[in-house]
Amino acid sequence: MHQDIEKVLIDEGIIQKRLDVLAGKVVEDFEGKPMVVVALLKGAVLFTADLLRRVALPMQIEFLNVASYHGGTESSGVVSFLDETLPDVEGKVVLLLDDILDTGRTLEAVMKKLEQQGACEVKTCVLLAKDIEREVVKEADYTGFMIGDEFVVGYGLDYQGLYRNLPYVGVLKDSAV
Numbered sequence: 001m002h003q004d005i006e007k008v009l010i011d012e013g014i015i016q017k018r019l020d021v022l023a024g025k026v027v028e029d030f031e032g033k034p035m036v037v038v039a040l041l042k043g044a045v046l047f048t049a050d051l052l053r054r055v056a057l058p059m060q061i062e063f064l065n066v067a068s069y070h071g072g073t074e075s076s077g078v079v080s081f082l083d084e085t086l087p088d089v090e091g092k093v094v095l096l097l098d099d100i101l102d103t104g105r106t107l108e109a110v111m112k113k114l115e116q117q118g119a120c121e122v123k124t125c126v127l128l129a130k131d132i133e134r135e136v137v138k139e140a141d142y143t144g145f146m147i148g149d150e151f152v153v154g155y156g157l158d159y160q161g162l163y164r165n166l167p168y169v170g171v172l173k174d175s176a177v
């Protein structure tokens, strides 16, 4: 285990097994539809790669660079789109991937944007969802794991740019924050 990690919440084997199940559901729902995956940078990168290699359907894969978190361990609520051009989703069914559903403001803003761009349907898929009351995006269409209301890192999730490469999801030691 990494020296800054207090405890592992979800280990590598459990994540990978869960992805088999999520991928199966995605295949069932998207089969035969013109599919575009839109994954949010940078947090969804590991999740995206591991999930999509299990989804044997024709698909276009796009990444969106949005900033919704500004360094610390609290969600700012402000979502900014950093790309100059947005993916072409006109008339497509979109699978929107993110690492974690917290306040829901990120997914809410991105869903709106994709619908404005002409997507005919947007389904949301997250590795993690915090078990809290949300005003927007009460739940994702596909959720890997529900977790408590605590700050986690690993498997794509960072603290100040670090820990994204850990193969598991864990909680940082107080001394690392």
Ligand code: 5GP
Pocket (backbone or CB within 6 Å): 043, 068, 069, 075, 098, 099, 100, 101, 102, 103, 104, 105, 106, 107, 150, 151, 152, 153, 157, 158, 159
């Ligand atoms: P929301 O807009 O749902 O509040 O937040 C979504 C974004 O906040 C995620 O994409 C992620 O970047 C960040 N975030 C929310 N909770 C956590 C957390 O526990 N750990 C980390 N590392 N990032 C989080």
Ligand code: MG
Pocket (backbone or CB within 6 Å): 042, 043, 069, 157, 158
């Ligand atoms: Mg982040």
